[in-house]
Amino acid sequence: MTDSAPELQPRGPAISRRRVLQTTAAVVALDTLPPTPPAAAQPVPATATATIKLRVNGAPHALTVDPRQSLLDVLREKLDLPGTKKGCNQGACGACTVLLDGKRIVSCLTLAAMHDGAELTTIEGLAKGDALHPLQAAFIEHDGLQCGFCTPGQIVSGVACIAEGHAGSPEEVKFWMSGNICRCGAYPGIVAAVTEIAGRG
Incomplete structure (x- = not known):
C-alpha cells in the first residue's frame, strides 16, 4: 500500500470570479460616497474680559x-x-x-x-527725564551690552538685585542674576556695572 500525495488545494467553498468582482465593485462604490457631514459646530463662547x-x-x-x-x-x-x-x-x-x-x-x-x-x-x-538711572549709565560705561535685546531685563534685574542686597561681590551678582541670559556674552560688563553701582550704595 502506497501513501497518496497530499492535497494541494485548500478545502472549503470556492470563491467565484464573479463574487470577487462584485465585492471589489462594492468597496469602490463605498469609497466614492461623499463623507457624512459633521454635526453642526457649537459656537465658541466669547471670552469674558477683565477690568x-x-x-x-x-x-x-x-x-x-x-x-x-x-x-x-x-x-x-x-x-x-x-x-x-x-x-x-x-x-x-x-x-x-x-x-x-x-x-x-x-x-x-x-x-x-x-x-x-x-x-x-x-x-x-527708571530714567528721570533725560537723566539716566545710574545703572543705565554704568551699563554704557562698562560696555554691558552688544545687541541690546536683553539689556532692559538685565538692568531692571540689576536694580532689584542691588535693592535686595545681593550684589556684594561679582560672584554674588552672577548667582542672583543667573536668570537673565545674554546671547552676546556681555556678562563681564554687566557684572562690573552692577557691582560698581552696588558699591556706591
Missing part, C-alpha cells in the same frame, strides 16, 4: 484685558511700552523682567488680570 487698574511707571491705567493675556503682552500691546522684551516667552531668559510692587518678576509668566491694583516699573520708568 483692572495698574500703576505703571508712576502713571495710573484702567484697562480692559483678556484674562488670558500675560502681563508682558499688556505692557507691550496695550500700554505701548516695548522696552520690556519678549524673548523666550517661557520665563527662561529674563528679557521681560519688570518690577512688580518692587520685586522682580518675568512678566511673560503671569497674567495681567491677576495684578489688579499693582505697581509696576519697567525699563522706561
Whole structure:
C-alpha cells in the first residue's frame, strides 16, 4: 500500500470570479460616497474680559484685558511700552523682567488680570527725564551690552538685585542674576556695572 500525495488545494467553498468582482465593485462604490457631514459646530463662547487698574511707571491705567493675556503682552500691546522684551516667552531668559510692587518678576509668566491694583516699573520708568538711572549709565560705561535685546531685563534685574542686597561681590551678582541670559556674552560688563553701582550704595 502506497501513501497518496497530499492535497494541494485548500478545502472549503470556492470563491467565484464573479463574487470577487462584485465585492471589489462594492468597496469602490463605498469609497466614492461623499463623507457624512459633521454635526453642526457649537459656537465658541466669547471670552469674558477683565477690568483692572495698574500703576505703571508712576502713571495710573484702567484697562480692559483678556484674562488670558500675560502681563508682558499688556505692557507691550496695550500700554505701548516695548522696552520690556519678549524673548523666550517661557520665563527662561529674563528679557521681560519688570518690577512688580518692587520685586522682580518675568512678566511673560503671569497674567495681567491677576495684578489688579499693582505697581509696576519697567525699563522706561527708571530714567528721570533725560537723566539716566545710574545703572543705565554704568551699563554704557562698562560696555554691558552688544545687541541690546536683553539689556532692559538685565538692568531692571540689576536694580532689584542691588535693592535686595545681593550684589556684594561679582560672584554674588552672577548667582542672583543667573536668570537673565545674554546671547552676546556681555556678562563681564554687566557684572562690573552692577557691582560698581552696588558699591556706591
